[in-house]
Amino acid sequence: MTDTRLKYKPERTETFSDYSNPESKPFSTIDPTATLPVRFGPEGESARPAETVVTIFRQAVDRHGDQAALKVEGRDGADKDGWTTWTYQQFWDQSKSAAKAFAACGLEKFGTVAIIGFNSPEWHISNMGAILAGGKAAGIYTTNEADACKYIVEHSQASVVVCEDKKHLAKFLEIRNELPHLKKIIQWTGDVDPSVNETGSDVKVVSWKEFMALADQTSDEDIQARMDAQEPGQASTLIYTSGTTGPPKAVMISHDNCTWTAGTLNNLVAYDGMKQTLGDRGQGESIVSYLPLSHIAAQMLDIHLPLWSTAKQPNAFTVWFAKPSALKGTIVESLNACRPTVFFGVPRVWEKIGEKMKAVGAVTKGVKKKISTFAKHRGAIYARHTAVGGNGKKPFGWGLSSKIHDKIKIKLGLDNVFLYCSAAAPIHPDTVNYFSQLGINICQCYGMSECTGPMFAERPDYRSPGSCGIGIKGAEWKIDHVEGRDKKEEGEICYRGRHIMMGYMFNEVKTNDSIDPEGWLHSGDVGRVDADGLLRITGRIKEIIITAGGENIAPVPVEQYIKSLLPAVSNFTMIGDRKKFCSALVTLKQ
Numbered sequence: 091m092t093d094t095r096l097k098y099k100p101e102r103t104e105t106f107s108d109y110s111n112p113e114s115k116p117f118s119t120i121d122p123t124a125t126l127p128v129r130f131g132p133e134g135e136s137a138r139p140a141e142t143v144v145t146i147f148r149q150a151v152d153r154h155g156d157q158a159a160l161k162v163e164g165r166d167g168a169d170k171d172g173w174t175t176w177t178y179q180q181f182w183d184q185s186k187s188a189a190k191a192f193a194a195c196g197l198e199k200f201g202t203v204a205i206i207g208f209n210s211p212e213w214h215i216s217n218m219g220a221i222l223a224g225g226k227a228a229g230i231y232t233t234n235e236a237d238a239c240k241y242i243v244e245h246s247q248a249s250v251v252v253c254e255d256k257k258h259l260a261k262f263l264e265i266r267n268e269l270p271h272l273k274k275i276i277q278w279t280g281d282v283d284p285s286v287n288e289t290g291s292d293v294k295v296v297s298w299k300e301f302m303a304l305a306d307q308t309s310d311e312d313i314q315a316r317m318d319a320q321e322p323g324q325a326s327t328l329i330y331t332s333g334t335t336g337p338p339k340a341v342m343i344s345h346d347n348c349t350w351t352a353g354t355l356n357n358l359v360a361y362d363g364m365k366q367t368l369g370d371r372g373q374g375e376s377i378v379s380y381l382p383l384s385h386i387a388a389q390m391l392d393i394h395l396p397l398w399s400t401a402k403q404p405n406a407f408t409v410w411f412a413k414p415s416a417l418k419g420t421i422v423e424s425l426n427a428c429r430p431t432v433f434f435g436v437p438r439v440w441e442k443i444g445e446k447m448k449a450v451g452a453v454t455k456g457v458k459k460k461i462s463t464f465a466k467h468r469g470a471i472y473a474r475h476t477a478v479g480g481n482g483k484k485p486f487g488w489g490l491s492s493k494i495h496d497k498i499k500i501k502l503g504l505d506n507v508f509l510y511c512s513a514a515a516p517i518h519p520d521t522v523n524y525f526s527q528l529g530i531n532i533c534q535c536y537g538m539s540e541c542t543g544p545m546f547a548e549r550p551d552y553r554s555p556g557s558c559g560i561g562i563k564g565a566e567w568k569i570d571h572v573e574g575r576d577k578k579e580e581g582e583i584c585y586r587g588r589h590i591m592m593g594y595m596f597n598e599v600k601t602n603d604s605i606d607p608e609g610w611l612h613s614g615d616v617g618r619v620d621a622d623g624l625l626r627i628t629g630r631i632k633e634i635i636i637t638a639g640g641e642n643i644a645p646v647p648v649e650q651y652i653k654s655l656l657p658a659v660s661n662f663t664m665i666g667d668r669k670k671f672c673s674a675l676v677t678l679k680q
Contacts, residue, residue, distance in 0.1 A: 125321050135354055149183070151179055153400065159403075184215050192225065202246040203248060226325050229384025252275075347591065351544065377392060377395075410427065444521060465491040475553070545562060560625070568610070583625070
């Protein structure tokens with residue numbers, strides 16, 4: 091029988107770093123001032139040169155300094171459409187000024203700047219300014235209240251806090267005198283109420299304009315020396331990730347983690363059949379920034395991927411900032427203005443878009459309904475044909491159907507997208523199948539903050555509903571099967587490579603629990619890799635419920651089954667460890 095599967099087949103032919111070499115150790119650290127060795131492989135992705143974030147940023151400016159880097163609505167100097175643009179040269183200049191101002195505020199080498207607020211040019215400039223000054227940035231979720239903010243600022247020993255507005259400022263006014271390392275608070279929107287500095291506190295609050303004026307107190311030579319002293323194996327970012335118990339852990343991400351992973355992401359989409367990479371398509375790439383920048387996925391896609399692509403490719407990559415109300419429905423407005431080439435959405439974002447489209451479809455009648463149903467049916471067939479195991483053939487009526495799909499994409503602002511992504515949580519196959527009917531094939535990615543984002547990812551030419559794709563090039567993975575614990579061919583998913591975190595800052599126990607003596611990062615997730623090289627997640631090691639009666643219950647299959655039966659349920663979490671019976675915490679979709 092002829093094999094009709096797509097021609098692409100993942101091969102694990104690349105060789106990797108010799109982890110047994112004493113020069114490749116240590117594999118981890120809890121010290122934010124440490125420099126870890128970069129573990130190069132002899133060839134392929136793992137052998138790419140190590141570069142700092144500063145170097146990549148400088149290359150981007152040198153190559154495309156006059157091209158658009160950042161765009162935001164409602165600011166001074168807006169164009170006829172209401173958007174204000176920062177070129178890459180302006181982005182660099184303001185980030186350098188921020189770096190000098192941070193130094194004037196007391197930020198020392200290896201120090202921390204904490205940032206809280208919705209995505210904006212100021213978020214990016216603060217992040218890059220902290221790095222240019224030889225420090226690191228720590229994002230704080232906007233939903234965090236004062237106690238959670240206090241923990242992060244205190245734990246990270248942040249000397250400066252940058253916050254968006256009075257709402258977030260209020261959280262720090264409560265606690266500023268309880269933070270011994272904190273020297274300055276910066277509010278980037280609006281004027282600062284003078285009364286906040288009349289309380290006798292040594293920690294003063296300044297506006298963004300006042301903050302940037304402090305740059306004059308630091309010389310160019312000082313900042314240049316800080317930039318020159320940085321090495322790829324040093325920390326550049328802190329990602330605070332919560333565990334099942336205890337306070338959040340600070341994932342230390344190195345310069346090489348950022349730059350190597352960004353390059354790998356770029357090359358991941360250079361798939362066979364298109365022979366394209368970001369920036370190689372004769373036009374600039376673009377993305378809408380709206381997901382929390384305190385999350386590793388948003389930082390990689392909105393900050394480091396655009397910088398790397400602009401530094402290395404023929405065209406600049408532009409980041410467009412959505413409105414703060416993006417997740418409440420205005421994301422489509424931003425998509426229509428930007429017409430992005432890459433779109434990333436967590437599963438709930440895709441679900442919300444799908445729900446609105448289904449609502450429109452429910453009231454469509456007559457001939458339009460019949461045409462729409464026909465186009466969806468043809469789209470579903472073609473999606474199967476172009477998935478793993480398919481024959482690649484276009485079904486009868488595909489020409490008409492694809493034109494209808496194109497009109498839908500235009501209305502959504504997705505007509506220029508060539509890479510649709512979903513990550514951060516499992517996306518339901520029903521959601522994937524719904525969008526694939528419309529010619530929108532969502533590629534699922536799997537990873538975690540501890541590996542700087544991606545480890546497995548689907549490609550537009552190699553995907554299958556329910557899978558997490560293939561392992562990224564240049565990194566190793568294994569399925570750690572334990573007899574008696576795991577089903578046949580299943581086990582804990584472990585990986586190692588240049589994307590693995592430095593460690594959890596100041597937390598030796600958790601670091602040693604996560605990274606073993608051979609350098610493997612243990613994910614805690616259980617899965618298997620099928621015959622096509624695609625990862626399938628089947629559960630979590632720590633999510634086995636052992637009831638008071640001694641029964642072992644895997645909650646994930648039960649949770650997924652219940653959600654498949656009840657479309658209105660957003661989350662279904664089983665509870666029953668050491669209890670007489672199992673119950674569940676249920677939340678509904680908004």
